[in-house]
Amino acid sequence: MFYSPVITNAAEAAKSDRLHLFKYVEDPDQDKLDTFVKHGGYAAWRKVLDGMKPDEVIAEVKTSGPRGRGGAGFPTGMKWGFIPKDSPKPRYLCCNADESEPGTCKDRVLMERDPHGVIEGMAIASYAIGCHLMFIYIRGEFFFCAQQIEAAMKEAYAKGYLGKNIFGSGYDLEMIVHTGGGAYICGEETALLNSIEGHRGMSRIRPPFPAIEGLYACPTIVNNVESLASVPHIINRGGEWYKTLGTEKSCGSKIFSLSGHVKRPGNYEVELGFSLKKLIYDEAYGGGILGDKKLKGVIPGGSSTPFLLPDMIDVNLDYESLVEKGSMLGSGAVIVFHEDTCIVWVIKKLIHFYRHESCGKCTPCREGTGWLEKIINRIEAGQGKPGDLEKIDDICNNIMGRTICPLGDAAVMPIQSSLKLFRDEWQYHIEHGKCMVKSDFSFG
Amino acid sequence: MILTEDSVNKIKEKAKQYPRMKSAILPALTIAYQQVGHVDPVIYEEISSIIRIPALEIAEAATFYTMFHKKPRGKYLIQVCHNISCSLMGADSLISYLENKLGIIKGETTDDDIFTLVTVECLGSCATAPMMQINEIFYENLTPEKVDQILEELKNKD
Ligand SMILES: Cc1cc2nc3c(=O)[nH]c(=O)nc-3n(C[C@H](O)[C@H](O)[C@H](O)COP(=O)(O)O)c2cc1C
Ligand code: SF4
Ligand code: FES
Numbered sequence: 001m002f003y004s005p006v007i008t009n010a011a012e013a014a015k016s017d018r019l020h021l022f023k024y025v026e027d028p029d030q031d032k033l034d035t036f037v038k039h040g041g042y043a044a045w046r047k048v049l050d051g052m053k054p055d056e057v058i059a060e061v062k063t064s065g066p067r068g069r070g071g072a073g074f075p076t077g078m079k080w081g082f083i084p085k086d087s088p089k090p091r092y093l094c095c096n097a098d099e100s101e102p103g104t105c106k107d108r109v110l111m112e113r114d115p116h117g118v119i120e121g122m123a124i125a126s127y128a129i130g131c132h133l134m135f136i137y138i139r140g141e142f143f144f145c146a147q148q149i150e151a152a153m154k155e156a157y158a159k160g161y162l163g164k165n166i167f168g169s170g171y172d173l174e175m176i177v178h179t180g181g182g183a184y185i186c187g188e189e190t191a192l193l194n195s196i197e198g199h200r201g202m203s204r205i206r207p208p209f210p211a212i213e214g215l216y217a218c219p220t221i222v223n224n225v226e227s228l229a230s231v232p233h234i235i236n237r238g239g240e241w242y243k244t245l246g247t248e249k250s251c252g253s254k255i256f257s258l259s260g261h262v263k264r265p266g267n268y269e270v271e272l273g274f275s276l277k278k279l280i281y282d283e284a285y286g287g288g289i290l291g292d293k294k295l296k297g298v299i300p301g302g303s304s305t306p307f308l309l310p311d312m313i314d315v316n317l318d319y320e321s322l323v324e325k326g327s328m329l330g331s332g333a334v335i336v337f338h339e340d341t342c343i344v345w346v347i348k349k350l351i352h353f354y355r356h357e358s359c360g361k362c363t364p365c366r367e368g369t370g371w372l373e374k375i376i377n378r379i380e381a382g383q384g385k386p387g388d389l390e391k392i393d394d395i396c397n398n399i400m401g402r403t404i405c406p407l408g409d410a411a412v413m414p415i416q417s418s419l420k421l422f423r424d425e426w427q428y429h430i431e432h433g434k435c436m437v438k439s440d441f442s443f444g
Numbered sequence: 445m446i447l448t449e450d451s452v453n454k455i456k457e458k459a460k461q462y463p464r465m466k467s468a469i470l471p472a473l474t475i476a477y478q479q480v481g482h483v484d485p486v487i488y489e490e491i492s493s494i495i496r497i498p499a500l501e502i503a504e505a506a507t508f509y510t511m512f513h514k515k516p517r518g519k520y521l522i523q524v525c526h527n528i529s530c531s532l533m534g535a536d537s538l539i540s541y542l543e544n545k546l547g548i549i550k551g552e553t554t555d556d557d558i559f560t561l562v563t564v565e566c567l568g569s570c571a572t573a574p575m576m577q578i579n580e581i582f583y584e585n586l587t588p589e590k591v592d593q594i595l596e597e598l599k600n601k602d
Contacts, residue, residue, distance in 0.1 A: 104570065198464075198501070259529035341532065
């Protein structure tokens, strides 16, 4: 009843033999174990337990080489391979369900509507790395997701899919649902681990990387919800099959969260390499710009990624193509804004967020985001001064690449990109003490 | 004790799952917060006596996480997302609308202690914007009519 009313392309996925994450997300019973199994669920888990060796599971995932869907895009199989084979310590898997990158609302749908799919992916990943206690870190506000995952977990335990000696395989696997306390930084993998350990959610200095010393100083893998939800499909149909999805270098399908000034905002599963223009304009997806206004810009991969101008959106949504355009795929959150949007106002919203969410551990990010917010707020309020843009540039350059975790870079990238792509608008704001176009959006 | 027997049992139950007791801090705070509506040093002491972790360490964690309000607030906590996707869909005007309707500004609580209004960062409902969370429940694709109806229903519950 509290299902997110978000639009999905489940109908398209149901007909496709390539799309798989969204096939059943409009089926209200998909969260029940029986329905999930009827739809082919837990088959991969059984297949793995029935006779695949952990190394074979890793090899299968490596064959297709999917990249992490949480934002950083690290190859999943390769990451699993970093777990030391000879360590006597326990290993842990943590599913990252902190979903808080502005624009991103995809993991939530998977957890709410297909929770067993997430658990199955977690279980297979755990098996692959030799983990017997897996965690899912769900952001605290996602009360309903936590309920759904917990209910699914209980059912999985009750029917023998989790627990001791699963299906007589001799393999034990326990699961803990850990909920957060409202901090974006806890999505960063080392802050997430600190948060599970009961500390303040601050990032750790790397190395050591979590695969070597993660949770409780033991080898740990952190993977995004969507990354893990893809795993059972790779096991069921094989890495070679998965490789045929998407492009040569960016394989697989990906959920894009489309938000902002489009007619049909929603979550759409498409193969990587899908046209961004089509996602925004096609009737089956975004359906075009709200009020048929002129497009002004797009943030293609969540609020931390650089902007694209209208003449840059003829691009395929894959890791490589977006880098070529100077941006990034990130978490796959496409935020669209039309001609009535003031870019200074957009940046004001974003820098407020990053300043608020900075964990405060390192100086460039803690102080720098504060300074940036002050200057940007002043410009937005019409009090800009000559030299402000140079000062912003300077602060950005002193944050970029000089912080403990990537939040610093994330804060800076959209600002630097806006200064490059929309500099005239910033200058106008400073010279005239007001917006070139006023963002004045009513709701409903 | 402020924490009820039910909360205490829930905390004990949850704490048992973890390999290390300190990991129970966040779940314990969550359970306490759900019961009380805020957390404070008295609550930290109580949690401390249940999970046997120094209250200082509990305070240390609690003060990092913004979701746990540190002061009493209204019965219904209205949290409006004011991040980018929601702002593009009119979050600013939604906030003004709520301010006018409730006769308070953001950060404040109505005189009858029923509603507290605050703004929050992205809540993962960007494609169903604008949105607000009231206590545990998400309300999405908001329109003025929907807001009126939601507030009316909550008021009538009392
Ligand atoms: C500030 C910050 C916030 C992040 N938030 C999330 C998040 O909410 N969810 C997520 O899966 N990854 C997030 N990440 C990325 C994680 O650090 C990590 O790379 C990811 O969970 C690994 O999983 P993957 O390889 O499956 O993508 C964040 C990173 C940073 C720097
Ligand atoms: S970059 Fe920011 S969020 Fe990351 S560790 Fe430094 S202060 Fe914390
Ligand atoms: S921006 Fe408001 S929910 Fe994401």
